[in-house]
Amino acid sequence: MTAAELIAFAAFEGGVYAQAFPAFGVERRGAPVQAFVRFSDEKIRLRSQIYEPDYIIVQDPTLIGDVDVFMGMKEGGIAIVNTEKPDFDSRVPEGARVYTIDATTIALEELGVPITNTTLMGAFAAATGEIKLEPLEHALRSRFSGSMADKNVKAAGRAYNQIGGAV
Amino acid sequence: MLEFMEGSHAVAEIVKRCRPQVIAAYPITPQTHIVEDLAQMVANCEIDAEYITVESEFSALSACLGASAAGSRVYSATTSQGLALMFEVCFNAAGMRQPIVMTIANRSLGAPLSIWNDQQDSISLRDSGWLQFYAEDNQEAADLHMIAYKVCEDHDVLLPAFVCFDGFILTHTYEPVTLPTQEEVDAYLPAFTPYQRLDAANPLSLGMYATPEYYMEFRYEVDRAMERAKQAFIKAGREFGEQFGRDYSALVEGYRLEDADTALVAMGSICGTAKDAIDEMREHGRKVGLLKIRTYRPFPAQEIANALKGVSTVAVLDKNISLGNGGAVGIEVKSALYGSGAAVYDYIIALGGRDVRKKDIAAVVDLAEKGKGDMFYGLRTEVL
Amino acid sequence: MALRAGCAAAPGRALENKTGAWRVFKPVFEPEKCTKCGMCALVCPEGCVRETEEGTFEPDLDYCKGCGICVEICPKKGIRMEKEEK
Ligand code: SF4
Ligand code: SF4
Numbered sequence: 045m046t047a048a049e050l051i052a053f054a055a056f057e058g059g060v061y062a063q064a065f066p067a068f069g070v071e072r073r074g075a076p077v078q079a080f081v082r083f084s085d086e087k088i089r090l091r092s093q094i095y096e097p098d099y100i101i102v103q104d105p106t107l108i109g110d111v112d113v114f115m116g117m118k119e120g121g122i123a124i125v126n127t128e129k130p131d132f133d134s135r136v137p138e139g140a141r142v143y144t145i146d147a148t149t150i151a152l153e154e155l156g157v158p159i160t161n162t163t164l165m166g167a168f169a170a171a172t173g174e175i176k177l178e179p180l181e182h183a184l185r186s187r188f189s190g191s192m193a194d195k196n197v198k199a200a201g202r203a204y205n206q207i208g209g210a211v
Numbered sequence: 212m213l214e215f216m217e218g219s220h221a222v223a224e225i226v227k228r229c230r231p232q233v234i235a236a237y238p239i240t241p242q243t244h245i246v247e248d249l250a251q252m253v254a255n256c257e258i259d260a261e262y263i264t265v266e267s268e269f270s271a272l273s274a275c276l277g278a279s280a281a282g283s284r285v286y287s288a289t290t291s292q293g294l295a296l297m298f299e300v301c302f303n304a305a306g307m308r309q310p311i312v313m314t315i316a317n318r319s320l321g322a323p324l325s326i327w328n329d330q331q332d333s334i335s336l337r338d339s340g341w342l343q344f345y346a347e348d349n350q351e352a353a354d355l356h357m358i359a360y361k362v363c364e365d366h367d368v369l370l371p372a373f374v375c376f377d378g379f380i381l382t383h384t385y386e387p388v389t390l391p392t393q394e395e396v397d398a399y400l401p402a403f404t405p406y407q408r409l410d411a412a413n414p415l416s417l418g419m420y421a422t423p424e425y426y427m428e429f430r431y432e433v434d435r436a437m438e439r440a441k442q443a444f445i446k447a448g449r450e451f452g453e454q455f456g457r458d459y460s461a462l463v464e465g466y467r468l469e470d471a472d473t474a475l476v477a478m479g480s481i482c483g484t485a486k487d488a489i490d491e492m493r494e495h496g497r498k499v500g501l502l503k504i505r506t507y508r509p510f511p512a513q514e515i516a517n518a519l520k521g522v523s524t525v526a527v528l529d530k531n532i533s534l535g536n537g538g539a540v541g542i543e544v545k546s547a548l549y550g551s552g553a554a555v556y557d558y559i560i561a562l563g564g565r566d567v568r569k570k571d572i573a574a575v576v577d578l579a580e581k582g583k584g585d586m587f588y589g590l591r592t593e594v595l
Numbered sequence: 596m597a598l599r600a601g602c603a604a605a606p607g608r609a610l611e612n613k614t615g616a617w618r619v620f621k622p623v624f625e626p627e628k629c630t631k632c633g634m635c636a637l638v639c640p641e642g643c644v645r646e647t648e649e650g651t652f653e654p655d656l657d658y659c660k661g662c663g664i665c666v667e668i669c670p671k672k673g674i675r676m677e678k679e680e681k
Contacts, residue, residue, distance in 0.1 A: 089483030
């Protein structure tokens with residue numbers, strides 16, 4: 045949920061309407077969850093969950109295989125998968141692009157903890173072009189303070205550059 | 212200025228700026244984020260309020276009742292089973308004419324246990340004498356708290372109010388909202404002037420016992436205050452619009468109703484999804500509109516009848532069920548439209564957190580136009 | 596009389612409700628027999644037996660319901676019931 049909220053917040057900082065919400069349920073840190081984000085130039089009124097996403101971020105690679113993480117993905121959609129194995133068995137729908145990034149390693153190196161929210165944000169920004177680097181950094185700096193802000197900006201930046209090179 | 216935040220946080224922030232003097236609440240999903248935020252604000256001395264920790268919802272509202280009777284502006288929040296546990300105190304608070312404002316993070320009632328959204332909880336308290344306002348989005352949820360205090364504390368009203376917003380669907384959603392500053396809230400909402408208060412130097416008993424010679428008259432007075440609350444709401448909503456540009460003077464609000472043949476009637480966050488669905492149906496030439504009910508109590512029967520004049524088919528979306536007689540809103544809309552000639556159908560929908568999509572709204576409109584209604588929508592017949 | 600919002604009133608209103616009106620028998624205390632044990636005041640369900648300046652006891656007939664419990668308890672048989680005459 046934190047990743048979804050941060051992405052929506054960064055998009056909002058970038059000047060669009062945004063909405064982020066969890067697949068409602070038990071709030072236990074680390075439990076497998078889904079969260080959803082919408083962006084729009086107009087005020088967002090729709091409240092249903094998202095069934096046909098344009099973009100999918102898979103934060104936990106161990107879910108792949110157990111859960112159809114790409115369900116409903118549209119043609120021309122983009123998926124960002126946190127994995128160290130770029131050749132993972134993905135069953136990606138036809139016409140969708142997949143970017144892989146080892147966000148866990150980047151997060152461990154930059155933040156010292158395997159919390160991948162901000163790293164994946166950077167990857168998402170680069171892969172989709174929906175968020176520019178500047179509002180992203182602004183979003184991170186208003187959510188984190190001091191050295192944690194610097195570290196998160198660096199982690200996001202590394203992912204941004206890495207994916208940016210692949211786009 | 213638009214800010215990006217969680218619905219619960221927006222409500223906590225606006226409650227803070229309404230300057231409650233006493234807060235008593237018991238945490239329960241999905242209301243928890245609101246009261247966690249408020250407890251933190253009290254601990255940080257951001258609000259000059261007493262936060263009374265209690266062991267149950269019954270005690271929470273009892274503490275609020277006492278504090279209100281003593282002349283404080285008070286606040287609480289709850290949902291579902293928590294509200295059920297407050298049942299007795301709710302009736303007393305209204306009968307004692309205490310202007311308590313309580314947020315309801317709408318949730319279903321057990322059994323079976325469900326933490327997810329519908330509106331069964333507040334609607335089940337429809338006869339308690341509390342005003343009930345329903346928010347479509349987090350902006351409206353925040354704004355309605357300011358209006359609620361103004362309406363409740365009006366000496367022509369003196370009744371408590373629920374500000375209802377859908378659990379999880381709004382409480383846990385992050386979206387942009389504009390929050391008035393403390394100075395702006397102060398300019399809109401003056402300090403609480405109690406009509407009468409408990410005072411050791413001048414003792415008073417509230418809610419004294421009434422013999423059969425008096426009881427009915429007291430109930431009549433509460434009902435009349437409910438009726439007067441309509442005008443008080445319209446006035447407070449208009450003043451809000453004048454000051455902040457968002458007008459809430461309407462007890463019901465139409466969306467693309469002007470030339471509509473079929474009208475949906477709904478309350479709360481489902482109205483947003485319905486509006487998007489209506490836009491799509493309109494693109495296909497379907498003359499569909501929405502009537503959103505903002506104040507369920509007092510019930511705006513006349514306003515509904517006026518707004519739906521000329522509509523031939525009405526489909527009421529009920530996120531509750533009055534077991535044995537269909538949805539509570541549908542029953543009342545039918546009575547409001549009695550004799551109008553419109554065909555009114557009721558749909559029990561989205562109970563216990565069942566997601567509602569645009570295509571579901573369109574399917575309901577199809578059913579109503581075919582004359583099929585007064586039913587549960589979207590039942591999974593394979594498990595029955 | 597207009598109703599007061601919230602059914603509010605000054606406390607002590609129960610005193611105005613003189614509950615002794617429907618009695619058939621009333622207790623008659625004989626202070627000369629009284630040993631001032633205080634049992635009558637203790638058991639009276641209406642709490643309407645009070646001590647006099649002499650230390651003996653008497654009922655407040657505004658609230659006495661004529662139940663006769665004080666008669667039963669008095670060890671000196673110093674209380675008797677008499678038919679109420681109106
Ligand atoms: S008769 Fe009953 S009520 Fe009256 S004084 Fe005796 S005990 Fe009390
Ligand atoms: S019980 Fe009898 S003896 Fe005792 S105080 Fe009362 S009247 Fe006197």
